[in-house]
Amino acid sequence: MVDYHCHLLPGLDDGATDLAEALAMARALADFGFSEVCCTPHCVKGQHETSPVEVREAVQHLQRILDGAGVPLVLQPGMEYYLDGCFESFAANLLPLGESRLVLCEAPPQVRPEVVAAMLELIVVQGYIPLLAHPERSESVYRLLTIEAETPGETTSRPEPARTADPDKPRSLLGRLLAPRSWQTAGHGLAALPAKRETELPECCLYQANLGSFTGFYGAAPQRRAYELLQRGAYHCFASDLHDSRSNAAVLEPAREKLTYNPALQRLAAFAAPRGAGGSPQMAFW
Numbered sequence: 001m002v003d004y005h006c007h008l009l010p011g012l013d014d015g016a017t018d019l020a021e022a023l024a025m026a027r028a029l030a031d032f033g034f035s036e037v038c039c040t041p042h043c044v045k046g047q048h049e050t051s052p053v054e055v056r057e058a059v060q061h062l063q064r065i066l067d068g069a070g071v072p073l074v075l076q077p078g079m080e081y082y083l084d085g086c087f088e089s090f091a092a093n094l095l096p097l098g099e100s101r102l103v104l105c106e107a108p109p110q111v112r113p114e115v116v117a118a119m120l121e122l123i124v125v126q127g128y129i130p131l132l133a134h135p136e137r138s139e140s141v142y143r144l145l146t147i148e149a150e151t152p153g154e155t156t157s158r159p160e161p162a163r164t165a166d167p168d169k170p171r172s173l174l175g176r177l178l179a180p181r182s183w184q185t186a187g188h189g190l191a192a193l194p195a196k197r198e199t200e201l202p203e204c205c206l207y208q209a210n211l212g213s214f215t216g217f218y219g220a221a222p223q224r225r226a227y228e229l230l231q232r233g234a235y236h237c238f239a240s241d242l243h244d245s246r247s248n249a250a251v252l253e254p255a256r257e258k259l260t261y262n263p264a265l266q267r268l269a270a271f272a273a274p275r276g277a278g279g280s281p282q283m284a285f286w
Helices: 019-032 052-069 085-089 113-125 139-150 173-181 211-215 220-232 247-261 263-271
Strands: 002-006 036-039 074-077 080-082 102-106 129-133 206-210 237-239
Touching: 002 019, 002 102, 002 206, 002 237, 019 052, 019 247, 036 052, 052 074, 080 085, 085 113, 102 113, 113 129, 113 139, 139 220, 206 211, 206 220, 211 220, 211 247, 220 263, 237 263, 247 263
Parallel strands: 002 036, 036 074, 080 102, 102 129, 129 206, 206 237
Antiparallel strands: none
């Protein structure tokens, strides 16, 4: 499995404080079943402004440490971009996840939905695909993803997944992510949003759930939204979003049981399986 969102790199943001904590987190992630982790420190103007070069160097350094300690994880560089008005200053030099076109981002709770939508479009025009983190934790994004249920005449149905000639044949990871929810089918975006709305999310936007949301780690409201969005088929992948070693037991252990017994979560885990060339453990996005 791939962990698409984790604050594993020590000393870059509010994640791991030092190498010892990063090692403890990495061991817990490997024990949970992750084989690949996207290291995604926050990118916030005036708070966390680590450059893509610094992130790549930190990933390489931590990878050497993990290899030496026998921790079976492959690390990938990335960032978690804060979609406020200051995001524009980073838009020309974005760091996607690994070798993919996915750019991880989050919607700040205090920022208006139309600003978030505009910043997401900035990612798209740079040739990337936004991967919006934990929409269940954002009231505004959750409402945008479910607004068709409040609009008469709108439907929450989604196109059926396209079938391949051989359903067991591995496809590229992004291909498997997009196939069940192609935004080119029937004229609908991923959330079947009404057209020509000022706060409409980009149709190519993908959505990442936090494992802790399903266990109540962030409270009752995010948990309720997470299960509703999971039922609607809004998510494409999940992530640990670990920030410290104290969260290992609080997030990963309860999530292990959820993953064991919830088929919908298991499908997200299947979408996140790494498929590198020749079976090598690397991300295989287009």
